[in-house]
Amino acid sequence: MMGSVKPSSLEIPDQPHSNPARIRIIHIGAGASGILTAYKAKKLLRNYDLTCYEKNETIGGTWLENKYPVFSSSGCACDIPAHVYTYPFEGNPDWGSFYAPSDEIEGYLRRFYEKHELQGFFRFNTEVISATWDGNLGQYIVQLRGEDGKTTEDWCHALINGSGVSNKWKWPDIPGLDSFKGPLMHTAAWKKDVEVQGKRIAVIGGGSSSVQVVPEMQKVASQLYVCMRSPLWVCPPSASDILERSKVEQATSSQEQSDVQGTAENPHRKNAANQYIYSPKEKETFAKDNQAELLKYRRALEKAEVSEFAFFLSGSEINKEAKKEWAERMDSRMGPGHEELKKMIIPTSSLYGVNGLSIRDWWNPLPKPYLATTTPHFPNYFHINGPRGNWALGCAMPSIGAQIEYAMKCIAKMSDDQVKAMEVREDVTQQLNDYFDAWHSGSVWGEKCKSWYKNNTTDGPVMLWAGSLVHMLKTLQTPRFEHYRFEYRNSNMWTFLKNGRTAAEVEGRWDDAVAYLRNEDVPYHID
Template structure:
């Protein structure tokens, strides 16, 4: 074997080229400035994750609303509640044994988020009533430059950060329906996502446009108190039986069947048991979580399970509609169950059979000052119009976000929205988003999903801090390959069926942009590790190994410098300390 001869020419060249070692121990974290947009579920969780995982950082959360909680601050319409089990719609680090009912109301979820925000002293990091209206990457400085409007004063200020985290959410940017004359209506006009607090519907003739998840909740909430309710339905939708019936009463798990309920509400005895017995409570949470996660098997339909679900729901819905043929034709779909979002609708179907309710499937031509004109010429006079017509689900940012290739608004208007593992975008350095394209938006609670994205982003932030990276972004060809995989696999799910769905940006046969191509567990598994080889990097030196420092490590000065002797099987794993 030959002996190693150092390359003297290379050594001299690097010194003359300006390279010098970094005079600090390897692993020393440099300061990082982070801005998160949105103080909803994802933004609040990000505050806690950074506190638990990072040192030497600065973090600011800009929130356009007057308080935290995001969608649960904004959505206050009658009947508004979560369509997931309460005990799964909570952070794993903040269990709440005191949920009052199986599917929590928006007010209760808002209170949960506000309470944890105060308990964790998060408010100093949050600037309420501040709206980000422009963000642009500055290559020379390696920073994002932002314009933020103070909604109280109207003033526009500037800020900057190394990392920009977009936690504005996909179901947040509500929109009016495109109906001629809508804003010429002289009665009360209200959108479900911007409910008027002083709107009194009692004794009025009310039109509810839309039978998505919001409309399905609003109709039974208003029906008992209005004089007449006209429900405009564009297309049929599958309505699930109440969750407590499906997940608890009909469960094969004895622990769930034994839950003591009073309708949709937990009895005081049941809540007390949740509080007193943490082992039982954890088992209950895990059992309901498994019920939610199992849904993907139905949606893939490898064993005809979607067909069976379709038949079962058809029978249940027909019975709830009292076998009224007109209503059944209007409400029960012909496409396979699961193609559109499966919506729990306690009392919805039953309310449609009440004498003061009319279901209309005819197309709306325009809105007049006193009512709504149908395609056949009939004008239905109403006192109020409720638009339960949803959100802009195109994934286009609501303000300019300008990266290396231009404004993401323009790019995603012309091209299909694609993101690497749902949270990073090609040509957008140091930019991450929550619930981006092809995220598990329809797979279950977003609480634990937000936690996993935060963990992933934190790994990136630590890498940036300790390896002297200026910027990183996923490689364009890798993002393309991920999108290709997603769209090919999603074709085998019932989501790809012939139905109009927000999963396909409101189209019938468009590509599925909103959902992850796999189960919820599949997504968690995928997000466990950061695949650095999928990213392009810009370093602060011509030598990427400058981060190795002065030959020493921060671990030498820690409380346990011989940690590698404690658990040899864990050396190199995530459980080994970073600092």
């Protein structure tokens, strides 16, 4: 004989199963990550508030800030082919050249932002200066500074840091630099009103910005000095075979050739040594038939990039061949003489987590990220394009997208299951980083050489993903929730089951309610 059900003090919410709790999200930054976060939130979340705080006056991120000069076909541009430097699901048939300049990339981001009506998610001229976790509330308390210098406060359940891996530029520590009488300009804060024609110019550094600035400055400077701290490799351009083949094919068409020649109004619009200008006919082809030809072209470019990952594996045959080819190319470009030069050349905001722990202390001496996306002791926190991520595996756009989708899946779980705090386990994170270190013992980055990826040491741990870009995307597709500790908003974790009915039943959407009946074994969803 079945006994009677005992009375319970547990209150059953009068709502359908998994009615999502309202969740408040703050994203730091309005570059490619912030824009995509706003888009993905609209697409993947149901009951949320999102604010993207940006210190600048508008969107664009690195492509808004980096505007160093373009006197010809060079200047500030992206070293990834333009047709893959897009959000993976939204190509652009209108790129003007193989490698897009800063202004064009900023324009692409703005068109995406406007097309998908994301304006309401952004607050500009507002800098995030700190975020502190409050475990009792399950919230980050976020301190903000407006353009008037005044501080205000906001809060969120989930915090996403998309402020950029190298957003806070600084001058090198050089004695006497502050006493220099001429104009001082940083590539990340270029002063357009400074006249450089006919001047003696010194460029400090030999990295990617210097590689783009120096060719431009040498055209106008009376004298040019380049100060490099360490040797520099300049490898062949990405997807160079496709680049060269496009030039050959274009050269056979007199009409297309005339379409891309320089003019008095636009003298830089011509094919340079490592550049290619798309003709109106090519753009028209890319735009046809739901962009079928464009997708084919984009995939060809991406395959050319990802198929060469093996040259990052130390000692592999392609690695040996690449070293030899790159050295020969650099030697030929420098020409005869310069033997001594050849010997030298050819070889954020404050964040506080559980119990007030500062991320600066937690990540001292080295970062301890989990899947390049979160870290122990900082619940409900996600960082995009951070340590152990895609800093050298190819185009950042696919990995940024994968990290944001990962964060959205976690946030959706927090909302659906009434989760107060979701924190990755420290033991799991340590094992992951041990694995990454072991993998890099066989990568080129693990070889004994000084590298930014190793905190400017010769033998430190490598702060890159342990594998290819495709490997990273696959790993991030499915969150492994067993790697996390959960604290729930209610004392009974099962209150998300609510009143015993689903939204489809309550709202009378009976076709949706019986979606489990189907003609073939395909996934189904009950709302």
